[in-house]
Amino acid sequence: MTIKARIGGAMLAAIMSATALQGAFAAEDTIKIGVLHSLSGTMAISETTLKDVMLMLVAEQNKKGGVLGKKLEAVVVDPASNWPLFAEKARELISKDKVAAVFGCWTSSSRKSVLPVFEELNSLLFYPVQYEGEESSRNIIYTGAAPNQQAIPAVDYLMNSEGVQRWVLEGTDYVYPQTTNKILKAYLMSKGVKEADIMINYTPFGFSDWQTEVSKIKSFGSAGKKTAVVSTINGDANVPFYKELGNQGIKAQDIPVVAFSVGEEELAGIDTKPLVGHLAAWNYFQSVDAPVNAEFIKTWHAFTKNDKRVTNDPMEAAYIGFNAWVKAVEAAGTTDTDKVIDSIVGVSVPNLSGGYSTVMPNHHITKPVLIGEIQANGQFDIVQQTPQVVGDEWSDYLPDSKDLISDWRKPMSCGNFNVKTGKCGGKGS
Amino acid sequence: MKMSAILLKGRRMYLRPVRILAILLGLILGFATAASSAADDPAALIKALGTANFEQAEAIIADLGKTGDTRIVPALEAFAAGDLYVRKSDSQVFIAKAAGSGFTLIDPVTGASAGEAPKSAITKIKINNSLRRAISSAQGGLTLLSPDKVVRLQAADSVLKSPSAENLELLEAALAKETDRAVKLRMEQARAVSLLSSDRPVDQKRAAIATLQSLGGRDAIGILMTAAPTLDPALKGDLDAAIKKIEGTLALWDAAQNIWYGLSLGSVLLLAAIGLSITFGVMGIINMAHGEMVMLGAYSTFVVQEIIRTKFPGAFDYSLAIALPVAFVVTGAAGLIIERGVIRFLYGRPLETLLATWGVSLVLQQLVRSIFGPTNREVGNPSWMSGSFPLGGMQVTWNRMWIVLFSLTIFLGLLLLMKRSFFGLMMRAVTQNRRMASSMGIRTPWVDAFTFALGSGIAGIAGVALSQIDNVSPNLGQSYIIDSFMVVVFGGVGNLWGTLVGALTLGVLNKFLEPWVGAVLGKILVLVLIILFIQKRPRGLFALKGRAIEA
Amino acid sequence: MITSFFLRALEGRIVAMVAVLLGFAVLVPMSNLLLGPDNPLHVPTYVMSLLGKYLCYALLALALDLVWGYCGILSLGHGAFFSLGGYAMGMYLMRQIGSRGVYGDPILPDFMVFLNWKQLPWFWYGFDMFWFAALMVLVVPGLLAFVFGWFAFRSRVNGVYLSIITQAMTYALLLAFFRNDMGFGGNNGLTDYKDILGFSVQSDGTRSVLFALSAIMLALCLILASAIVRSKFGKVLLGVRDAESRVRFLGFRVENIKLFTFVVSAMMAGIAGALFVPQVGIINPGEFAPANSIEVVIWTAVGGRSTLIGPIIGAVLVNGGKTIFTGVFPEFWLFALGGLFVLVTLFLPKGIVGTVAQALAKRRAAQAAETPTHLNGKPQAAE
Structure with missing residues (x-):
């Protein structure tokens, strides 16, 4: 052993201890992000999965070295499906835990409940669920579908390739179905469908006795015109609805049902054999044939240690949102909310259907619309895929919102710019 | 573009004779290379399916139907079931069945085996609803x-x-x-x-x-x-008369159907409430964990089915029969533990049982959520509970019919147990006069414990039935608890007949209001009617007669 | 006379609680506004809103204790009165948004615009004025309680039957308010408030004032409730609770006594709801859920029924626990909460305050064993 070698060894040791020290510092100095999904109460059924996805994404990102050289740390809280508690927890995450961004919410009510909090405390929320549109906040990035990214392409598909002329718009009585159905009705009538050929019907949350409703659909469908059901029925009520459909013998060939809230996770609770051929419109299905999707599913199965866990559309939206945030933070070089909001517009990240999703100036993203048919194994077979569609926050089919646009880039930086009056602030008066 | 427009037109005029012409046009324009030379050769037509899009495939199916060749029926069936695949190497079409890691290939026309292929070598031919319709039409003609x-x-x-x-x-x-x-x-x-x-x-x-x-x-x-x-305009009179006649009969059957829907909803309410009418009605325990007992019953069904699915797939049709005793024992035991551990300290303080059982219900919900996860679990319908059968002009679904029969059976069984068995006698003695019963040598604590266990066990087997029509999720119980209390209170606390009549009345009432004012308002009206009814009869439909000024 | 009515209210424990509440009303906002964020005594705004929320819940629990603890009416529908008060305030706050909503409609709230409503429904008139809304906060819950109680008490519905139909009432209201056609914003409810009486609801100053108001209002209601139960009327009330028929045979109009108490309690619940909404920032039909009303009963039981201060302590403790547990053990907090309810009913049947008071009374009784003070044979604290 020569002196040289000894010196080399000492230097190596010094470098190693230096990096170790740095590592120790990094572990202390983490970036916190909030995860605001209900883990108990009625919405736990849908939201718990998204919490798991977020934990997985954080773990994966940390394996790659974190963000800005710091590790990420997820702060999970349980707002317990209670909307005022969502506001309280959001405030806690931002004020007490000082999180850099929050990923969360499922229902529109919860989003509406936390929106003032995010605007007041100037933080950032990534909202991963399809919703009714009619909103654009500077502090929210909407990675789920707006009505034009889900409902309208689905109706187009039924009209063009199944020749549907008569429509049942069946929904749970809350804001998302009400708005979506208003938009769809206006859209269908603009396509020449008569009012008598549209039936709109609402049922309460958690509705479980579908006998009368299904037989109503059956008799509406026997007027000699091809009929379809557009379902905006919410989570829990779907299982009894589909069971009743199956038992009353309504086959997809006779009256197809296209759903906007039924994905792989919801189907996991049903025997899908009688439902083969009924449709769903989403921006992602687990059956998408793309390498990035296969990789995602593999990671998911490994993370949950359960190779039967399905993936679904809100999970993809969470994935896109998280990656967009990471990219925007890296571009801005900081997690400061204002800088991230400036840098996130235009950020383009891979989505799971093999393309790229871009955050638009209206804080919605571009994504393709997929129409899938339910298969006997609980998966969807994709029968149509559109090119990228830009999320339209202000529907063109509602009289009060058709003149509005949103653009959060400077200098406009406005969520409800009226193109007619040329002013920011809605209808203006 | 033009081609697809013509094809589209062809499909829209589904019922007209011009259709053939349109299809022929489509044939010529659309896939002249593949099919025009061999419009009658089933093998060539099927091969063309491998490369056709949905609209072309529809035309091919129609042609296949016209060949009148019954050999292709298995291929059509396979196509409808999504078992038709195209081999990537030579774009030959095969019926493929999953075998091990790969697929066995079968020639679509001759039915001869054509070897095996790994999953990556073949692609599934996609199918949609229009195609399924075309297939069943062609298949119908051929068979x-x-x-x-x-x-x-x-x-x-x-x-x-x-x-x-x-x-x-x-x-x-x-x-x-x-x-x-x-x-x-x-x-x-x-x-x-x-x-x-x-x-x-x-x-x-x-x-x-x-x-x-x-x-x-x-x-x-x-x-x-x-x-x-x-x-023809000349036939308009006949047509209208026929439609009117059919509608006339239908109106009658609709009323019958509505009553049936009401009874079936009522029997679901009865199932949910009948266990409560024992724990709440007879024992006076405001059991907020009742719904969770129903949920435990449903999860027992899930576990039983899961075991059957993995170990004895042939016995699936008996899964419910096996689940019934299992659910009864599981929930009965849970009830026994709750009674011995919590409720026995609270007799005579009914409102405090409300608080304690509410706590128990939170714990049970979270327990199930931790063990089985928050998402819905799949509980399958055995074949004898799927589908429906026509009864005159109405459709009766099998699962609803079995549930009606099942709930009535449970009701009668319980009635017999209460009125005719020694245990029932002890139960009634204890609830009517605890001290007297005790001095007659009845061990009242054990009667209490087993009465509560019985009520819970019955809630459990109700859960088996409800798992057939509703979600099996940790929230299952919550959605029934309020309705159950309404039924028991409406019928009269402490009276099984009251629970029966109450449940069926509320069910039928609900179903008659529903088409008329909608599901949401219907439910609100039923609740308002219950509130008003209680003003009129403050002790429910079948009040227990007694001389006590303050019961 | 009125002075003596209220002076009688000021018994030791009540005075202490009022003093604590008033102290909070002054100190917490001062610490929030005057001390810097680095000061260890500084109360951050989110903690203050949280405490404000607890105080509103405490007021609701106090209202329930008045009817349950002193009149024997177990209402499983008090959440309905709370929510109605909240909605009255929420409607005022919605009207204050004016043209600052996303559509900029000067009159219609946003949710009406996108559901294509052309004009304001009649029941929204008047809510642009604070005094009218404030009046409605009392009138709407009071009126509902009056109509409901009028029928229920007259036909002598009591005990469990009464509890269940109060539950039916709040459940029916839940379903009704979920309906978008009702004109109350459906399941999203009313949210995104801007101003109250011209002050921004988001500023620390307004929040401080709201917090102080909640504490003061709770103190005032506590004094009122204490005055009621300690008056002659209060003695009759206890009689109604313990032996309704005897009181009736003595010539009292039991139904009127119950009705009065029920209406007063409903109005208190309405005030609690009205103070809750601007601090939390949203009111939606979820508040009508029967489970929420049951929780109120639990706070009251945990703190100690028939003690007036017990419900306040119970509400603050249970909600505080909920806040901590949902953050610390998000997956398991229901075990803790459920377990707490079971343990409290089993081991502290009189609630925290009742048990402590009983222990104190026992010690006092032991000290003065020769001179029995309780003529009715019951320890005083059990009231």
């Missing part, structure tokens, strides 16, 4: 002459649902040879449907309308209304 009676009946059914002029001739040929009466009747009806959209003379059409009138039901109205726009 009308099948030697098997059941197959012929199915064929007639599918032709009935997809009328076309080509099928008409096939039908008439089949009719001439048909001997079975049931099949013949159905074929006549199918013929009438196809005839209405053909260019046959008016007289024949008039007869067809009469046949359809005898078919009756919503489907007949649908068929008649579809045919209406293209029909």
